[in-house]
Amino acid sequence: MRENLFRKIQNGEHPMPSAAVTLGAQIIEISAELGSIVIEFEGKSAFTNPVGNIQGGFLVAMLDDTMGPALAVTLREDEFAPTLDLTTQFIASAKIGKLVGYGRVVSKGKNVCFLESELKQNGKLVAKASATAVIRQIPR
């Protein structure tokens, strides 16, 4: 399983993917057994819409970057799992500052996986997402 890779990322011994760096991601907690993860993000001024809130799409990028790792941590080294679809509900506006993503694997089948995540700011739910992913072998 890739849990070791994520522990290395968490400990700063392995680089984060660029998208995660751009989103200011920091892994707070990982559980490969539960298929769950907690990641802190930075809502930057570079992500704001005309009214100064974090643009919804960047909140989705954070939710995606929470669900992806929640599943990835349970995969074997020779597997990857592209997302097929992703649905987001925007519950409240998010301001510049810290956001915390809570991701979990709802169901992991032989190929098809269902994922969900929540994004909170100061303890308040700002957005919620669900996604479908499929497990594939990494071509050699």
Place this chain on the structure above:
Amino acid sequence: MRENLFRKIQNGEHPMPSAAVTLGAQIIEISAELGSIVIEFEGKSAFTNPVGNIQGGFLVAMLDDTMGPALAVTLREDEFAPTLDLTTQFIASAKIGKLVGYGRVVSKGKNVCFLESELKQNGKLVAKASATAVIRQIPR
């Protein structure tokens, strides 16, 4: 209508929102009458996932930043339209480079609006989204 504002943005006479700047957005075409817009984006290396493709969430940010303006261009100056939900289908992987978003207003009611958008790279469809938005008055 806000069409004038978008023309000013297109002509470089008014600044883009930060999120749009981060996504490398350039307005290519606007039609307030049709409620449609074409926007070019820059898939940057800062947006890549571990396999070097553009992370899905950043594709959603581009789709959101296509649908939002498609509707906004039809609104009055005292109106705004937050997105309630957004669903994306990921059809193909996107590489670093230009992407083009095609957004349109499917239906604009008194309050509730349905939007859709497509994101293409080199003419190939990479992702498709639909969204619901509600028109609100900007508080004075």
